[in-house]
Amino acid sequence: MICLFTLLVVFNLLVSQCHGGCAEVDSLTEAVAGEGFLLGCISCKRREEVSARSTVDWHFKPPGEEEFRHIFHYDHPSAEILHEDFSGRLEWHGTKTRDIQIGAIYIHNVIFNDTGTYRCTINRTLFLPHYDQLVAVVKEVELNVVAVANRELTVVISEIMMYVLIVVLQLWLVVVLVYCYKKISEEHEARDARKALKAQAEPLESKDICDGVQLE
Template structure:
């Protein structure tokens, strides 16, 4: 019967080439006529702390056709069904804010005419806030000039190396003199004992 007919739906995911993203969906997915079906699509940002605004578009290419049809557009909070074949049958199941990362759409009452390829496309705009110049009222100021910091660090490193080498030389000289003094004291005691022994005999 038509309600038990198995349909083949192929899902594609795409993200804007200028933004890094992760898009993972299953292709060649089975759906049953007369039932509902979830079209999954994910596009993740690399840096969660950067605010963004994202819109999602779904396109559909029926079997035996070469062109995609624009069937759905989501721009929070508005979800628009753009093709009459899917009128009142598509429902947004993705992220419910402006920074969309899950672009899933649910199809109600799947029919044989829904067989084909579905393409999901993310359009993401990142809002990068420039660093404000430092003033007397700044809570946190931009870091110092990196080149100057690098030069100062290198100079301090060489000074520290020279100081440690000089300290090592001083320690070696001190230890050598102490050992030499003890050796001289032992030799002097031996000579003194030898002289006392010769006087006795």
């Protein structure tokens, strides 16, 4: 799933550079301790022909606390880690232009204390013909850090279907082999029967020929 989201992020980066479409994909919500994790945040600009400039801020709130901590700020091309708990562990993985549509960040070496609520805020200024319009988009991600990745239901179902298919194919192969063996055996028996009938018929034909000669 992480790879899938990464591919979607890359796709959105490419289409944004080509002035194409944009698809908003929700972030994953489960990280594994000791591994990396991509916090997703996508906000598509509705009018591609309008130029814009954006900044992105990430805040974090641990479980049981009421206040968010400002942990990251991006204003192209500079990125700042603003909280010591994330020092050296956050990396910008969003749009690398001033017109930001993907505000994703990557957490290196995830720890259990990273569990909590993450808030992504994209402040976008649209440069319209007669005035500038400020638009703020806020998205939240409830992240849960686990020791071992939980296997998704779709993966389990896929594996079950694979084993079922293997068993079915094996049974089908056995049935085909049995059918072919019976078919070959029947052909051998029929051929032997024809040979036997032919062998029996040959003396009778010889006797008839001899009888005809004697009659003459």
